Amino acid sequence: MSFDYDLFVIGGGSGGVRAARVAAGENGAKVALAEEDRYGGTCVIRGCVPKKLMVFASEFSGMVGDAQAFGWDIRAGAFDWNIFHDKLVAELDRLESVYRNILKNNGVESFDQRARVVDPHTVELADGTRKTAKHILIATGGRPVVPEFPGSDLAITSNEIFHLEKLPESILIVGGGYIASEFAGIMNGLGVKTTQFYRGTQILRGFDEEARGLICDEMRNNGIDVRLETNVVEMAKDGDKVRVKATDGSEDRFDVVMYATGRAPNADDLGLESLGVARGRKGEIIVDAYSQTGVPSIYAIGDVTDRVNLTPVAIREGMAFVETVFKGNPTPVDHELIPTAIFTQPEMGTVGLSEEEAAAQEPIEVYATSFKPMQKSFAGGSQRVLMKLIVSQATRKVLGCHIVAPGAGEMIQMAGIAVKMGATKEDFDRTVAVHPVMAEELVTMRQPVRTA
Numbered sequence: 001m002s003f004d005y006d007l008f009v010i011g012g013g014s015g016g017v018r019a020a021r022v023a024a025g026e027n028g029a030k031v032a033l034a035e036e037d038r039y040g041g042t043c044v045i046r047g048c049v050p051k052k053l054m055v056f057a058s059e060f061s062g063m064v065g066d067a068q069a070f071g072w073d074i075r076a077g078a079f080d081w082n083i084f085h086d087k088l089v090a091e092l093d094r095l096e097s098v099y100r101n102i103l104k105n106n107g108v109e110s111f112d113q114r115a116r117v118v119d120p121h122t123v124e125l126a127d128g129t130r131k132t133a134k135h136i137l138i139a140t141g142g143r144p145v146v147p148e149f150p151g152s153d154l155a156i157t158s159n160e161i162f163h164l165e166k167l168p169e170s171i172l173i174v175g176g177g178y179i180a181s182e183f184a185g186i187m188n189g190l191g192v193k194t195t196q197f198y199r200g201t202q203i204l205r206g207f208d209e210e211a212r213g214l215i216c217d218e219m220r221n222n223g224i225d226v227r228l229e230t231n232v233v234e235m236a237k238d239g240d241k242v243r244v245k246a247t248d249g250s251e252d253r254f255d256v257v258m259y260a261t262g263r264a265p266n267a268d269d270l271g272l273e274s275l276g277v278a279r280g281r282k283g284e285i286i287v288d289a290y291s292q293t294g295v296p297s298i299y300a301i302g303d304v305t306d307r308v309n310l311t312p313v314a315i316r317e318g319m320a321f322v323e324t325v326f327k328g329n330p331t332p333v334d335h336e337l338i339p340t341a342i343f344t345q346p347e348m349g350t351v352g353l354s355e356e357e358a359a360a361q362e363p364i365e366v367y368a369t370s371f372k373p374m375q376k377s378f379a380g381g382s383q384r385v386l387m388k389l390i391v392s393q394a395t396r397k398v399l400g401c402h403i404v405a406p407g408a409g410e411m412i413q414m415a416g417i418a419v420k421m422g423a424t425k426e427d428f429d430r431t432v433a434v435h436p437v438m439a440e441e442l443v444t445m446r447q448p449v450r451t452a
Contacts, residue, residue: 155174
């Protein structure tokens with residue numbers, strides 16, 4: 001049977017575009033891609049990229065005081081949201097055109113409309129056109145969701161935070177994950193009076209307890225009103241503000257309320273159920289180690305599969321899919337020991353197991369040090385950083401590395417290579433320290449602070 005295409009990709013984010021580009025450009029496959037929104041997906045358009053640019057913008061507020069302490073005659077001015085936002089929009093437009101050109105230059109045909117699957121080899125576009133393909137790849141990503149409660153329609157999500165008409169004077173951010181905690185730092189740094197509610201006992205659930213405790217303490221020291229074990233009961237419009245009743249009995253008014261309490265896979269109304277493509281409890285598409293669904297010709301990658309929802313992972317999954325399907329080299333996706341950066345303020349870099357996870361598995365040694373970094377200490381600041389290694393007593397392998405410090409994301413990329421290679425504590429010890437830098441502590445800690 002002949003098909004219109006070798007591959008039809010639904011979704012123009014990082015994972016889908018990479019798979020389409022490599023299948024077409026490197027393997028000569030005939031490929032089409034459909035995207036109903038903007039090319040580049042969550043990461044480029046409404047996630048990592050604009051978020052990191054906002055982090056950069058927000059960090060300048062603290063630099064003025066540091067510069068003065070180092071002898072610079074610098075005065076703080078006001079932050080102009082409009083200047084920043086105009087540049088942000090221009091940059092996102094530029095990146096979207098880069099993504100479009102990547103597809104065009106590799107001979108991928110694109111359709112700027114929604115697509116759904118009709119049968120194992122047929123896709124129907126929103127205008128009713130049908131296209132056939134030997135393989136179909138679903139890479140439709142995820143979206144933020146706001147739970148239903150009285151007044152929930154007054155909340156915005158991370159999608160809208162990048163495009164506020166003006167910078168609010170006050171904001172409530174609801175959630176305790178990395179998106180909520182990152183935006184609390186961003187808005188606070190931009191001069192917005194920032195409150196964060198989280199219903200749990202500590203923010204950043206699932207990460208190392210000592211690290212997340214330090215981040216929460218430092219966020220509070222930076223002026224963020226972090227209220228743990230607190231949730232919203234109801235919200236109502238109050239003039240141009242939002243009145244929020246909370247479970248702790250408080251009632252406050254905010255200019256903006258942003259919810260970052262969870263994301264859902266974009267797998268609804270794709271025609272999957274009628275084909276027998278299984279979906280999980282959160283609505284995610286169930287796939288095997290090769291990203292294949294129960295229908296052999298249909299694959300899925302990225303956040304829509306709710307495995308590890310990170311951009312570089314979606315790209316890896318796209319590459320593994322092409323290896324498996326177009327290069328005849330079955331390649332499962334390796335989801336082990338993925339280094340991650342969380343752009344809270346202070347920043348966190350992490351790879352491997354937390355102390356709690358490791359201790360539940362086997363006897364461990366914990367090497368950790370917390371100190372004031374030289375730059376902040378000289379400027380009279382009280383900020384602390386953390387360097388931490390979790391080591392197996394039996395194999396001496398470093399099972400986890402956790403860094404809370406400025407530039408932690410850059411550091412963890414390098415440490416991640418060592419941990420992924422199976423480095424032991426003695427490998428770290430044999431490495432000469434780079435002095436004076438914060439990261440030298442990772443190779444100079446000789447005695448464990450505790451065993452578990």
